[in-house]
Amino acid sequence: MPGVLLADVRGLFEALRAGGYTVVGPTVRDEAIMLDELRSSDDLPYGWGVTLAPGGYRLRRRDDRAAFGHSAGPQSWKPYLLAPRVRLWQADRTEDGFEIDDRSEEAPRYAFLGVRPCDLRAILVQDRVLMGGEHADTAYRRRREQVFIVSVNCTEPGETCFCASMGTGPRAGPGYDVVLTELVDGGGSVRFLAESGSDAGERLLEGVPCETAGKDVRERAHAEVAEAADHMGREMPAADLHDLMKDALDSPHWDEVAQRCLSCGNCTMVCPTCFCTTTEDVTDLTGDHAERLQRWESCFDLDFSHLHGGSVRASPSSRYRQWMTHKLGTWYDQFGSSGCVGCGRCIVWCPVGIDITAEAAVFHAERESSGGGA
Numbered sequence: 001m002p003g004v005l006l007a008d009v010r011g012l013f014e015a016l017r018a019g020g021y022t023v024v025g026p027t028v029r030d031e032a033i034m035l036d037e038l039r040s041s042d043d044l045p046y047g048w049g050v051t052l053a054p055g056g057y058r059l060r061r062r063d064d065r066a067a068f069g070h071s072a073g074p075q076s077w078k079p080y081l082l083a084p085r086v087r088l089w090q091a092d093r094t095e096d097g098f099e100i101d102d103r104s105e106e107a108p109r110y111a112f113l114g115v116r117p118c119d120l121r122a123i124l125v126q127d128r129v130l131m132g133g134e135h136a137d138t139a140y141r142r143r144r145e146q147v148f149i150v151s152v153n154c155t156e157p158g159e160t161c162f163c164a165s166m167g168t169g170p171r172a173g174p175g176y177d178v179v180l181t182e183l184v185d186g187g188g189s190v191r192f193l194a195e196s197g198s199d200a201g202e203r204l205l206e207g208v209p210c211e212t213a214g215k216d217v218r219e220r221a222h223a224e225v226a227e228a229a230d231h232m233g234r235e236m237p238a239a240d241l242h243d244l245m246k247d248a249l250d251s252p253h254w255d256e257v258a259q260r261c262l263s264c265g266n267c268t269m270v271c272p273t274c275f276c277t278t279t280e281d282v283t284d285l286t287g288d289h290a291e292r293l294q295r296w297e298s299c300f301d302l303d304f305s306h307l308h309g310g311s312v313r314a315s316p317s318s319r320y321r322q323w324m325t326h327k328l329g330t331w332y333d334q335f336g337s338s339g340c341v342g343c344g345r346c347i348v349w350c351p352v353g354i355d356i357t358a359e360a361a362v363f364h365a366e367r368e369s370s371g372g373g374a
Contacts, residue, residue, distance in 0.1 A: 006208065006209075009192060069184075076272030112149050139294075161232050327339040327356075
């Protein structure tokens with residue numbers, strides 16, 4: 001199906017609800033643009049934008065009615081797929097011992113409305129990590145197989161965005177069912193170019209009130225997305241990041257970063273691709289009920305690398321080095337791609353404003369000055 005023009009997203013939203021989906025998308029809450037279940041398309045953050053900076057995030061009013069005229073917020077879609085806390089099994093004492101219940105929770109049927117290209121790539125990265133190979137995360141798989149994705153191309157990157165230099169945006173790559181490009185017209189009104197990316201997406205658009213998008217509309221949409229690539233707030237060094245991180249292992253700059261890093265783990269919690277988890281066993285006070293839980297963990301936690309005798313990475317510099325080296329470098333060895341999608345959340349939500357692109361630039365400059373490769 002060629003692209004179609006939507007006067008608004010109301011029909012799209014209603015079609016998703018009619019298809020049995022719980023629609024999750026951006027909305028204004030707690031002075032931020034958060035992801036939440038939407039009761040109607042009116043819950044979208046019409047007329048709201050954001051101002052981003054290292055360690056800074058502020059809502060701001062726009063001069064138009066754009067619904068998706070904002071950059072990545074504090075949440076990615078990760079919590080809806082890799083839940084922060086999952087019960088693996090529970091056991092209750094009986095007269096004959098313990099009765100174990102390891103039944104899986106029913107997976108919700110989500111429609112993600114407003115997935116940015118960087119976050120779309122992050123979902124695909126997590127798919128490879130958590131559903132590839134012999135040891136798939138079954139809870140993740142059940143949730144992922146139920147999801148319908150409506151992506152939104154970026155036309156206004158934020159001050160901390162660098163998806164263009166990571167090859168993950170501002171145009172959405174494969175993996176969506178429907179992709180929207182929001183077009184702001186004179187007077188501040190908006191329309192949406194909608195294009196299908198799957199059979200399910202094509203069927204959905206066939207039932208939504210729309211008109212065929214003319215060539216002028218399609219060209220304008222594609223031009224605005226292409227122009228956004230030239231207005232990124234940040235960029236990664238133009239270097240082989242895998243080799244750059246390998247060559248930087250002994251750099252003294254890690255100690256300089258550690259003087260600022262709080263080891264709080266915020267960067268891992270907001271990152272859309274970080275996937276580390278741990279398990280914990282808990283019982284009630286009577287000892288009659290026990291549960292095993294899987295929950296998110298962070299490589300910035302001192303106990304994360306604890307073995308008999310102590311932690312393998314006891315210093316903040318070693319923990320930051322582990323995170324950044326894995327994210328930009330050794331992720332290629334494990335999964336064949338970078339673990340960074342250029343969303344910039346780790347920059348915004350770092351309390352002291354550590355900027356991963358600036359740190360990578362320092363390592364690149366060190367290697368250049370020492371006569372290393374580009």
